[in-house]
Amino acid sequence: MGTEYRRDDRHVYREIAGEHLLIALHREAIAPMFAFTPTAAALWAALDGWTTTGGLVDQLLGRFDVERAQAEQDVGEFLEQLLSIGALQTREVDG
Amino acid sequence: MTAASVVAAPVITLGIGGVRTRFEAAEPELRLSVAFPSTRFLQGEKSPVDCVVRVRRGDADPGPEPPWFVSGGPWEVHRGPHGGDRVAFWTALAEGGREPMMRLDLSTALDRGEMTVAPRYAPGGAVSIGFPLDEYLTARLLARRGAVIVHASSVADDGDAFVFLGHSGAGKSTLAEIAESCGAQVMSDDRTVLRVDHGHVVAAGTPWHGSYASGAPDAARVRGLFLLEQAQTNAVVPLHVAHAFSELMVRTVRPTAEAAEQRAVVDVVQRIVETMPVAVLRFRRDPSAMQTVRDFVSA
Secondary structure: OEEEEEEOOOEEEEEEOOEEEEEEOOOOOOOOEEEEOHHHHHHHHHOOOOEEHHHHHHHHHHHOOOOHHHHHHHHHHHHHHHHHOOOEEEEEEOO | OOOOOEEEEOEEEEEEOOEEEEEEEOOOOOEEEEEOOHHHHEEOOOOOOOEEEEEEEOOOOOOOOOOOEEOOOOEEEEEOOOOOEEEEEEEEOOOOOEEEEEEEEEOOOOOEEEEEEOHHHOHHHEEEOOOOHHHHHHHHHHHHOOEEEEEEEEEEEOOEEEEEEOOOOOOHHHHHHHHHHOOOEEEEOOEEEEEEEOOEEEEEEOOOOOOOOOEOOOEEEEEEEEEEEEOOOOEEEEOOHHHHHHHHHOOEEOOOOOHHHHHHHHHHHHHHHHHOOOEEEEEOOOOHHHHHHHHHHHO
16 A cells, blocks of 8 residues: 555645745645745645645756755655645545 | 715615626615615616625525535635525624524626525614625625725826735724825725736725725725835835745735635735835835825826
């Protein structure tokens, strides 16, 4: 079994004047808005459909000059943060 | 348009920020009433409307199913009978607890509504049409038409508008009153409708008022969009666009849980801050504040 992730539709991302913002559309959010780094914004875009941690790491390796170990750490922390604010859906899949 | 203090009729139409809602009594002996300053927003009976709400008396209880959205305020949203929303408006009781005041069944397109008012809230056959019902409905209709209500006072000054954003206590009503003493006309002292029209931000007044109890249906191009901060000296400090977006977003009125409407609000706010700058206005509570505003936009 493995875990797949997809972004929740109760949040919306916008790039405004070079800043990457995640806006909560629901009132239970711990904050109305969150700032992303460019790397986080790329990961958010990759979460448009169901994907795995490995898929996200590959996204980073393909787009940024980063070592695999660093990419794995970045993806893990990012997913953890998104889960903590309720911005992710998860499902368990075979494989 | 009328400036009467109260108007009562079997049919009334309110036009706020460019959307019109007609309320029709569904019982022959029922009268619908609006009070000042909402009376300034009355439209002619033949005006084209965005939504028609038929009003009757009856059991306003929303039913046994739990709400799917709880606002934290006086209204909650349930699943309606025809796929739309059933909005329950509650009132707090002096002895504690609460009771349903009215319920509003909306079509999915928001073009029709059936409102049921508890008889206790229709004394003498008169139903008051006002806050929060009109704001709830208008905000949702505006979102679907590319506009947003913000917590801001607004004034018309020499044909243009100044908008003063702030949460409760920031000084919205104070600045509206100061501006009026300096010759401006108050469009709202608490809630303002904003939209981008032909490349310009346009403000429109609303009847939902603060302590200065003023509002008018005027609309004007915005020349200055300010976030209020009370201070000992007047100053204007420009905000970065992304910061302005954040500050404006948290001051939007969003009485909806509907994702498309929420996204529409985000889109409008983004268009606004990308169309014109937003600045912090640090102001003294005297007429010099208005001079600072005029000097800033003239510079």
